Amino acid sequence: MPSRQLPNDEVENKAPKRSRLLIIVLLLVAFLVSAGGIYLFVYNGNTPATAGNERKANCKQYKLEDFVLNLADPGLRRYLRIRITLEYSQPRLTKELEDKTYRLRDGLFLALSSKMTEDLQDKEALKQELLNTINLQLESGQVDNIYFEEFLIQ
CATH class of the missing domain: 1.20.5 (Single alpha-helices involved in coiled-coils or other helix-helix interfaces)
Structure with a gap:
């Protein structure tokens, strides 16, 4: 074929x-x-999510009791209710935070009660100011971040 x-x-x-x-x-x-x-x-x-997860795994939290305080608005009776959680990565800081809770609360109370309502609008600037107030009181480490779990102005 x-x-x-x-x-x-x-x-x-x-x-x-x-x-x-x-x-x-x-x-x-x-x-x-x-x-x-x-x-x-x-x-x-090295994605940012991976780095963030590693950091979160090492971070500890310290919750402060709620604050209820009057604001410094002239002629108005306004108050602020706020719940703050501190985040830190150094384990030795736990004991110091527990021992100095009264000092930390006092510093935060003085900083917050001197504010007027319009001063509280920029939450990031407020966080940075409060973070500085807290870290000035600490000797064995630094708080890395603070979180507002509740933030109510009335």
């Missing part, structure tokens, strides 16, 4: 289709490899 031969036109048409398909596949592979390389270069295996 003789082998079947294709006419010259059909052989020429199959070659360009094959080379086009090969070029498309190679371009797709090159694109995927470069995208993967860019991803690894940008993130380098």
Whole structure:
């Protein structure tokens, strides 16, 4: 049985289709490899979420009792109710926080009761001020962050 031969036109048409398909596949592979390389270069295996999780695992929390205090608004009787949690990473700080709770509360009370309502609008600036007030009282470490679990002005 003789082998079947294709006419010259059909052989020429199959070659360009094959080379086009090969070029498309190679371009797709090159694109995927470069995208993967860019991803690894940008993130380098140290994503912020991973670093944050490691930090949170080492962090301790110290909850202060609620504060209820009058604000310094002239002519108005307004009060602030606030619940603060301290976050720190040095284990030796736990004992000092427990021993100095009265000093910390006093410093926070004085700082907060001198505020007027409009002074409390910028919560981030207030957090930084209170953080500085707390850290001035501490000797064996520093509090890393404070959180307002409750913040009510009435």
